[in-house]
Amino acid sequence: MNDIPILMAAPMPATVIDALDRHFTLHRLWEQPDADAFLARHGAAIRGIAANALAGRIDAGLFDRLPALEIVANFGVGYDNIDARAAAERGVMVTNTPGVLDAEVADLTLGLLLATIRRLPQADRYVRDGRWPDAPFPLSPTLRGRTVGIIGLGAIGKQIARRLEAFDVAIAYHGRTRQRDVDYAYYDTPVALAGACDVLIAIVPGSASTQHLVGAAVLDALGRDGIFVNVARGSVVDEPALIAALQSGTILAAGLDVYADEPNVPEALRALDNVVLLPHLGSASEHTRAAMGQLVVDNLTSWFSQRRVVTPVPETA
Known part of the structure; x- marks a missing residue:
């Protein structure tokens, strides 16, 4: 799976970044000086997204720029940052991290x-x-x-x-x-x-x-x-x-x-x-964020190795 390009739209815990780096070719969008130019050059190859609330809206406009996209793995149980219906229409799987938090x-x-x-x-x-x-x-x-x-x-x-x-x-x-x-x-x-x-x-x-x-x-x-x-x-x-x-x-x-x-x-x-x-602390403990991060990794690795995921959202289940 190391040659599969995955896009991380915004920073995540270092453990998640390190794990995805080991399994995939990870592109850190927030490090790009020109995100639009990066997507224009590499978007056609991207097959997965690791997303969180900091990533902004992940919707049809972005999906159209990523024609090979297969899965969006969200770091968080809430996924209102993702247009899951638009993803479902394109056959894109969406996952979140319920239960562990x-x-x-x-x-x-x-x-x-x-x-x-x-x-x-x-x-x-x-x-x-x-x-x-x-x-x-x-x-x-x-x-x-x-x-x-x-x-x-x-x-x-x-x-x-x-x-x-x-x-x-x-x-x-x-x-x-x-x-x-x-x-x-x-x-x-x-x-x-x-x-x-x-x-x-x-x-x-x-x-x-x-x-x-x-x-x-x-x-x-x-x-x-x-x-x-x-x-x-x-x-x-x-x-x-x-x-x-x-x-x-x-x-x-x-x-x-x-x-x-x-x-x-x-x-x-x-x-x-x-x-x-409070500054949005609901799940913000080291223990729980580690479990959430592992679920993001597990969803992505399971999809690309077995064509199934651990925690699909209802719209794409």
């Missing part, structure tokens, strides 16, 4: 939820600023007695729910359909779920169907004691509506790991004291 994202979600409700970053700043000798830190809200709603009860959503059970809170969910093997309360719209909960966690894929799924109506229904946590995609939330809700007290607080225009976080969000902001 579920537990890490669920752990991070619970940490972000607790940090938001108990105001842990604000308390840390209070100590660092030397304010504790002057007065105790103000009492925080609590998780006790709350109902937590989860928008998107997929593999990660279920792991979040199982962790929440240990906190003795009521759990409800919204999804496209009711799940017969789930005992949690089901609501058929995000607004209905928000109205029944005072914590709302978003963990759905980014897509046209989930664009601004959480907007002003959902935030109004969540209410003045409501906590919103987003570990899905920034596109899932109407960000200006969220900022307005936080500024006006429509909801109490928010914990955010994702944003509409990463890594650019609006100044209006950064200025608020009732929001906890």
